[in-house]
Amino acid sequence: MSDSDQARYAPGGLGTDGGHEFRWQLTSTRFTDPVILELPPDHVLPVIFVPGIMGSNLRNKNGKDSVWNLNSTGGQPTALVRSKLMLNAGQRQTQLNPSHVEVDPSGAVPKQPVGSVYDPKSYTERGWGEVGETSYSDFLVWLEQVLNGQGFNPAKWPQFSYVAVSATPVPGHSRDVPPLTGGICMSMRQLDGLSKLAEKGSADLYSDDLIARARFRMPVYACGYNWLDSNGVAATLLKNRIHRVIEENNRGKSRCSQVVLVTHSMGGLVARACQQLEGMNGVIAGIIHGVMPAIGAPVAYRRCKVGMADESQPSWLHPGDKIKAHVGARTIGYTGPEVTAVFAQAPGALQLLPSAQYRSDWLTIDGPSGKSMTSEPRTGDPYKDVYLREDRWWGLVRKEWLTPEGGSDLKWSTFEKNVSKARDFHEGIRDSYHSNTYVFYGKDKKVPSFECVHWKLRRSALPPDAVAPPTPQQVSNMGFGDVRDDGINPLHVGGGVRVLPGVESPTVVDTSYWDLVCAGQDGGGDGTVPASSGAFPLRSGGASIQQQFGLTGIEHESAYHNLTTKLVTLYALQKIASMAKVGT
Template sequence: MTDNPSAPRVAPMTYNARGNPVHTWTLTPSHITDPVHCILPPDGILPVIFVPGIMGSNLKSKPDKRNNKEKAVPVWRLDAGLMGKNMWLALNWINKKAGIRQKLLHPARVEVDNQGAVPERAAGTVLAQPGLDRKNTLQALRKRYEERGWGEVSETSYHAFLLWLEETLNNHFLPHQWPQFDIRPEHLHTVAVEPGPTHITRLKPETPIAMPGLGATLASQLPPVISDELLARGDYRMPVHACGYNWLDSNKVAAQRLAERIDELMHQYGRNCQQVILVTHSMGGLVARRCAQLPGMSAKIAGVVHGVMPATGAPVAYRRCKVGMSDEDPIAGAVIGPTGQEVTAVFAQAPGALQLLPTQDYAPGWLRLIDNQGISAMPRQPVKDPYEEIYLRRDRWWGLLREEWLAPKDGDPITWGTFADNIKKAKAFHQRISGSYHPQTYVYYGSEDKHPSFESITWQMQRGSRLNGPHGSHPDSFTVSNLQMHQVRDDGRSPVYVGGHEQPIPPLRGDPDAPVKTVQTSYWELHCKMQDGSGDGTVPVSSGGAPVKQARNGGVRQQIKAPGFDHEASYANPLTQQFTLYSIIKIAANAKRPLCVG
């Protein structure tokens, strides 16, 4: 009984592993005869599956019986630690040498780890049975979140967004009660329900409904949401899932894993689940595009929302193989790889990472060398084919990587042939997905001067330091552009040196105990310049905005350019969240109707 005898009794509801509602009620004395209400959510199920970006999935080692290491251990764990910072990555990867990285981060030696952190509170359709103590409640919630795949993806980057999405899509199932939409009294009408005096409130048909969260700028770019679309979306509950993948392996393999997850969920939810919606971040968009090409998959996907996807690759992937990441972001660089040696040791053996390089569809000429007067010192590269003209180039210092970095100290060396095979896989993957988008695709990308990106990569010649006399005869810019790898000094940082050597500087006043300092002397210093274009800090505008220009058969329904966020945290931005919700509404309105609706 309740404190208010006239209040209706409502049975608490949770959801089981199949996503079906479960009501619980304790038997009451026989003299209490008022009815117990079981409030039912919609029968239709349209799961939303989130696909993370590169480095956004937790990885663990594969058991290795050959080395008596049969127990898997975390290799890449993305849990939030002290004050929301990922202390695990910091403790395990900062300043790790190239050889150790090569051994541990090998695509054949790792797999997805589903034991990452998950939220400790209920949200939307993730509920624990009422009446449990805190320990058992947390255990029940953990089980549900792990079933949803949330333990596979980065807590620090994604969980706040996933919680928002789960609550937004599943807290209320009556469209006129959704707070994200500006629903006014004139948008509603009352309908009588027979038999009896009961009335229900409904949205009027064919009525444009505003979304204030989009803001004036985005709202002006987008067709309005129509009340009929809200009503169609209201036929579904939308449990939010995640699907991690081995981001070191080819995105082709990740696409197959995603397809298997889609099939598993449709089987799990049964006949009332006809399709799923995919929401992707960064490289996850490439995975989803390839997945939609697999036999039968396009029909099982109602639509796709792509966020900050490098649709045609990103030149920053080339740059990090050459000079590392320390000058972009010293803290992140210490984890991912401060110099080109650490990055190359992993990237060269990782097809997935190499698939982020600029594709054949990226505008040619994105790599250039200029002299100390700012004049072009060589034809801009590539002319046509980045794979042969840059990535597999062994006879020029500006080729993608130095061959000796494939065999770092204490590592497991790979051959040039293995690297070349991985580049060929990248080329085949790029060609396979070129211009291919699901027929119901929505895209957002970043354009923010505060988060500049590399539209191109520029090497600039600057006169070097010759401490022991005048510069003498410098090689001209044409000669510099044609130097081979062994003709420059390169430790994986900017600048690269032409001529000279590392030279000690005599201590001041002849102090024999003073620490020895050195300077790099050279004819020329080749500096890899910083960002030159707009974007989100990682993906340039030209690549982020490519889908609508390159999609075959008009598959991209809406694409927006938005400011105010960087690449990793793009889904934490309120505008991108609202655009994601807008896109999901539009996709759901065109999805296959659940069988229960008819």
């Protein structure tokens, strides 16, 4: 370690009395350089992160025991997997009952200060313990650092540069960089061609945006919610959190009147509902939606039918992401009965199903030739045509799966009410976006995603003897009782279990005339949300969508681990902050 002749900066924070507070660790007397206390702006524009489904920690309301905890062990929620691994459908249904759980704020948080956080206890106070460590902690740390740990002179922010003079000093030169002047077109380091990713004009960023952004401190918060309950309920919870955060930052010299929301997946639906609530549009300066299923995702239907066991993953996917996909199956359910037992009682989960705005032929039954024999929803009403269909095997739910042994005895009437809540929620947020909205989504054709769900009829390799098989058209019109279905691929028509004699021991085989195979992914996207749903905001949001980015190479669950998505988010934050109100 050598002596330094460079000035060092101690960023200021907000003390408990609302005044400025500075902390600095004592260093060796060999260091004679000054430590500069940089006064932060008085104005605050908090950033609140809203996670996706399964991204919030949950606990039982009564005993306060954890029922869904995403603390990390080696980068994976190992404890969660162990707790759910051996549970049957009934036990999962009982544990994950939306009326019995609430947000658990005691999840793991970083141990080291970063940005404007001096005391690690502040992470919990800011809600970071409510959201999954495995999915979000690294992103929240990064965001807190780039927004609050780099000083308030935008000329020194290392993520930005311009052609004439670097926005950061040349290594070894003085830190006394002249302030930025207006009218300079900026670039983002490590993100070449930002405008090429933009889908609404150009994505220009000017020094004026950065100068305006530098008016604010932007502390990072998080808001977990009960993702099993309706997103409308979560929207009210988010509203209350927003008001509390604004109040917390209106102390002493600190002034705060608005917040920015950054969302992941289903969190975007929560935020869209929240901005519609009375008085909320004005206190939200803008919203950034990441990989949001704007009009739903067919994979939600498929999981209720055949579980998550056979969802293929792209070959290029990082091994860690493949493990996370496996974790999802282990925790929510490998089979249709396991998934249905939880999803059918969870309005929030059902609100991820394709809405009436989704394409009208997303569910097909294809004959042996590959030609579609029928497609649904036939009338454009997926709730009536598919989700509540009781007389066709391809309806969303088998009634007997609602009441697994040891479960909560879920009634069909309750399921109907939950589907009705999904329909009402979809209609409530239809084409509704905050007036200052930015969007990014996955549009990679190489990332397999379910644009549609295709049931394919194929002849069985072991047809039974006796009567002739039903015709393909008859098969498509069969009810639940005519199809043998244990919640995994494939389903069977006709035949039954046969015992074939063997040399050492008999072999048990399942014969059928026809197998009904739920096909794999047929489109691109991010692996969960198809590109058409992710891109829909620009189609329906009109002038509210300030910019939308279609990105390649991103995976849904770990979207915010990707450097490109981080920088796109940082870009959008500069634009939103440049237009935000200064607190009074």
